[in-house]
Amino acid sequence: MVKKNIIVIVLLIVSNISFGQKYSTRTGNIAFEASVPSFEEVAAKTNTASAVLDASKGDFAVLALIKGFRFKVALMEEHFNENYVESAKYPKATFKGNIADFNLAKVTDKPMTVTITGELTLHGKTKKIIHNATISKSGGAIVVKGAFDVKPQDFDIEIPSVVSKKIADNIEVTYDLTLSK
Template identity: 55%
Template sequence: MKYLLFCLAFVSLQMYSQDKYLTKTGTVNFEASVPAFEEVKASNNSVTAILNTENGNFAALALVKGFRFKNALMEEHFNENYAESDSYPKATFKGSINDFDADNIEKSKTYTIDGELTFHGKTKKLKQVPVNLFYENGHIKMAGEFETIASDFDIKIPKIVSNKIAETIKVDFQFVLSKK
């Protein structure tokens, strides 16, 4: 019986030491605008993300239909013709923050993150994406940006609009993560 209690206590301590920070209101924005044409820009403010401060593992999930554009027709075209969000409803990122040190995030610090971005059924490795992290008022704030290319995700831009939509897509993200 004592052995069983010891094992339960040990497992409980192990589970407790795994500090995870979570949000369901993260923001991911992307832009594929071309000068002199209508802005191609969207934002999703309901992205779920989790950071394990024990090892720096990070994951995020965005529902593709959660991206909002200024123009409703552009949003419809994005979901139906480009992202095909009925077939590919989620975008995910899974990775790890390099040299992550939970004890040093009290001050703003730039790390890099490596991982895999999955969108439109295709996965692309991302390496050395700069990420700013800091701890404030019980939350971990995380922000960064990177660029990717539409063709990496088999997104075909029709010739008729190819001069109005950039092939290179700028993505930025912000998360305020709270202890789980």
């Protein structure tokens, strides 16, 4: 009886692995650029974002821990976490969405453009985001790359007037995610 249950469990696990449509990563790259010409660079990146793609539905989700973003200047990173995005109070940013008309069978090693629609939650606020991205296969992995702009005021992130001229009104967010089964 115990042997039979173990065999059933193993078969369920193997079938889930073989036919599973979920691709994921915990080492996704996300960066943002908020620099203004003639001033110090305002940019950060993380390579610890988590992402999941349900290839059967095209559902796509990304999570980034705010404290995972690294700046060239440590003081800028400190101000970002403590004064702007308040990472102790709002520790993560999430995106939950869908890739329109996603069909895994059509994904090849040649990047194709797709439209992703979803909701970005940052600093306790949620905003609908629609943007184009590219998707391709690399070995057994799915690579999703994209970019979109956000405005700090859309997420109730206050930029003090003293530095407001040094930070772009539109902040470009880019991502490069290699998702594996």
